[in-house]
Amino acid sequence: MVAIKAGILGATGAVGQRFVEALANHPWFEITALAASERSAGKTYKEAAGWRLDTAMPESVENIEVVPVDPKTVDADVVFSALPADLALTVEPEFAKAGFAVASNASSHRMEKDIPLVIPEINSEHLELLEIQQDTRGWDGYIITNPNCSTIVMALTLKPLMQFGLETIQVATMQAISGAGFSGVAAMAIYDNVIPYIGSEEKKMETETLKLLGEFNGSEIVPADISVSASCHRVPVVDGHTEAIWAGMRDKPTPEEVREAFLRFDPKLGELPSEPERALIVRDEIDRPQPRLDRNMGKGMSVSVGRIREGIRYIAMGHNTVRGAAGASVLNAELLHSMGKL
Ligand SMILES: NC(=O)C1=CN([C@@H]2O[C@H](COP(=O)(O)OP(=O)(O)OC[C@H]3O[C@@H](n4cnc5c(N)ncnc54)[C@H](OP(=O)(O)O)[C@@H]3O)[C@@H](O)[C@H]2O)C=CC1
């Protein structure tokens, strides 16, 4: 099989490095371009990246020259975007217009009517929006987005609850510092501390969830009729967002029925390389899930749930820069490829 040429926009950042990790030995994609700011352009990736993951930098990327974020300098069929949102707002459409498939991890376009916001296990039918998007905008390429990291972790647990008539969600997050990027939170601010504010995060959880769980009616997404109320907090954890969730349901299932629904949730995507064996892992121990112990389950692509109690109350936890970011975009691109759309 001829490899699909993949570029990474924002390749030197916290999420960009996760993209490099996910794509360097990928069976379908080959990294052909690494793009970042003018500060990094012209340097080798090894010089520019300041590699911070606890796996070795893949040798194959060490000497690739970083290029500016510009459709003219990026040689690829698909670009994975880990750009700051203000930049992604203008840059991603330029790439789509120039014919690239853009798998974006940035928040800029997630809520636009004709741009799919997708978690393959939940709403792959929303990909129908791509044709509408290309027709409306006259683009040869397109943009597909994945949700906010906290939203992804929660939404994967909500999908199996829809059968019980999901009505209300309250969620309190405990979010890892990697979610804010390498220079996002100063050590002096987070050490020995909890910061009870993450800009725009609550609104993202409250709106993106409704689009994800909404229905495609042939021309647009009708948002799910659920009320979501979120409170978001930064805690001194490196990777892994933990969430305490209260779910109100019409049918009032018991904790055991909810546990069974989580266990039965086993969407098969067709053997995609990044697809975990189980999207949800149910932990029965009284003190799980925990970020340090559970974030790498399913190579970081599984969400762990536990402490399912009357109410219904439970805890969900997932790797924010893998399942919540780079891994989510790569899984979307794999799905598109398997459907012949890439
Ligand atoms: N799904 C999700 O919820 C998550 C999404 N994100 C999103 O992913 C994106 C990246 O986040 P993160 O990796 O944490 O950020 P970082 O700050 O760690 O990295 C930013 C990247 O963008 C590049 N960049 C910055 N400014 C410019 C510029 N003016 N022109 C070109 N490139 C530029 C940087 O290059 P250089 O090194 O040269 O400065 C770097 O590669 C953000 O939009 C963030 O909100 C992040 C975490 C989770």
Ligand SMILES: N[C@@H](CC(=O)OP(=O)(O)O)C(=O)O
């Ligand atoms: N806000 C998230 C990460 C992030 O960048 O999200 P988004 O892609 O929705 O801006 C966090 O801090 O953990």
